[in-house]
Amino acid sequence: MALDDRKKKILQAVIEDYINTAEPVGSRSISKRPELNLSAATIRNEMGDLEEMGLLVQPHTSAGRVPSAQGYRLYVNDMLMKYEITANEMESIRLAMQNKINELDKIICDIASAFAKLTNLPVIGALPTAESGVVSNIKLVKCDEMTIMVIISDRSGIIKNKVLRLNYSISDEELLRLNNILNENLTGLTKNEIGFGNIMEVQNALGGNGDVFHSVLELVHSAVSEIDTKQIFVEGLSNIFRFPEYSDVDKIKVIFNALENKENLGKIVGTMQNLNSVKVLIGDEIPVEELKDNSVILAPYRVSSTLTGIIGIIGPARMDYSKVISILEYFSGEMSTELAHNFGKELLITEGEENNG
């Protein structure tokens, strides 16, 4: 059966009605639309065809039709109207970006929060991490007699710092020597290239008293290996209460349990392979069984040449794709220029951690 223009229009009408009302859409309500000057009976015939084609589903015999995942997919791919972001919406996002005092992680969370408000949907994402850039500098700083901080940078700035409290003291000369050897052996390599092997090389280069520095080396290793560890966040989770599809406690329980599990979130965010465009996951395209009645829309953002993150929303498959995609695209596109404008230069990210020796 061919999907002619009229069928497309009817499908679109059903999807848009359903997005607004969350109720199965009947033939009569569609027939009332002025752009489709057809009787309910005709619509019924067409809807029957659309159901046969797998684009619509009937929850039960005497109910209207609901879009299937396949229907949504067709809608997203072919029939999406361009949603024009309002000045207000741009303003909310800009405002969230403009708080100069806050550090990057907080700005991202502010933006996520603004998204959650604009879209009335829970927002998920990953904080910016360095995508395996080349380590350009490792710096060991002695904070006090027994406390060492390691600072790792790539050419765009600091990407990780960690603190270590030793249970022995280390002289300035020893530290400088260790620092030099570390830089000789590790700079110029990407995070992925730095493994335990390289670290052992350093230990060998240090010769006899390499043992003394063992915990410092361990610290460097753990800092390096965490460079691109994605820190995942969820904002505005309580937005799901707005949806009639979550008016049942059991369903809320399922989605909460699913989203409380960082592993699941990691899987979802991990579906973004190329960091260039918005990605839409509908229904069982989501790699988490419990979320297969939902849709996820993800967008990459780039803070600097090496720092990237992911932000997106999750909600019932019935969602305002057009608006959400536009907002995410706007953000994705404007992020770097916006922040560059506000901050006047490339941004840094840094995380502090501690450790014991």
Place this chain on the structure above:
Amino acid sequence: MALDDRKKKILQAVIEDYINTAEPVGSRSISKRPELNLSAATIRNEMGDLEEMGLLVQPHTSAGRVPSAQGYRLYVNDMLMKYEITANEMESIRLAMQNKINELDKIICDIASAFAKLTNLPVIGALPTAESGVVSNIKLVKCDEMTIMVIISDRSGIIKNKVLRLNYSISDEELLRLNNILNENLTGLTKNEIGFGNIMEVQNALGGNGDVFHSVLELVHSAVSEIDTKQIFVEGLSNIFRFPEYSDVDKIKVIFNALENKENLGKIVGTMQNLNSVKVLIGDEIPVEELKDNSVILAPYRVSSTLTGIIGIIGPARMDYSKVISILEYFSGEMSTELAHNFGKELLITEGEENNG
């Protein structure tokens, strides 16, 4: 009316039954208890008295009785049986503490998560912060030509670090001079004593080119003022789904909205004034209107002489006070020695942030 021994026993029986079943407790079920060899009719008379005294409440005429907030309060103050922590429970908490690789914040979150599992309740708390200790050292480190890190320590170690990217370069000599002046003016003061006034003094001491360092001073100021900013966390929120009192979406919505609001959490955690013992908030003792059907139990913990935090649970007023209090007391008491044992020395906390200049 006097609260004689028998009335106390009946009250206790009602509360403990209700804690276990979440159903209004009838006279018959109490009369079956071997330790109270009384008929249902007698129990009924006594329960009538207890209701008159405000310790029990009847949800509706033909229902059993439920403890009032006042009843719970009496129970917690006078009638609590000492719950003996099991070896298993100790083990879970110890395990969470033992992960040496992780930094302190993660250990606390692990412990919170263990608590959530042990108690089947959502856990709230504040990450360890320095309680206005004396700033013993401020260190400015030049990471690269235009990047500065400020590291603030008290005598127990690093308590805050922040990174700043300048849009001008700063010489080693200038930085050293600024560092010295900062230490001259600010060390020995507590966080509360360091205000914008002191910072301005530094700027004056710097003389003519004080402007150049303005953003560095701003950074120091913001780092200092964040030293004891409580970072609040919630773990295992989905535990509330276990309770029949939250089988209604509207109620879940209320508690979620209440707990999603950091301000509310701050208010709750803020009720801990003295950091010495476990605190129980029952019903409207909780400073958040929406949570007045719940109870909160909070405990302080001390990581080092200057680093303290708060951890606690929240749940329906009907909760196993005895067990939860014991677990929190155990944790509160063992925390420092446990961690001291695992880490072999005082702990540090450090947070990294960034800023723009």
Place this chain on the structure above:
DNA sequence: ATTAGCACTCAACACGAGTGAGTGCTAACA
């Protein structure tokens, strides 16, 4: 003082009729 007995209350549940939105099919119509 305690208890057995009894009438009373009321939430909860199950059942069934009625309602209405929606369908598919068929026959008439342009």
Place this chain on the structure above:
DNA sequence: TGTTAGCACTCACTCGTGTTGAGTGCTAAT
């Protein structure tokens, strides 16, 4: 041949009713 009006049918949903059972308060006997 495509479109439409009409009609019988389906089925979730609502609402009123009756029943059940746990629990109470009161009273009178022990």
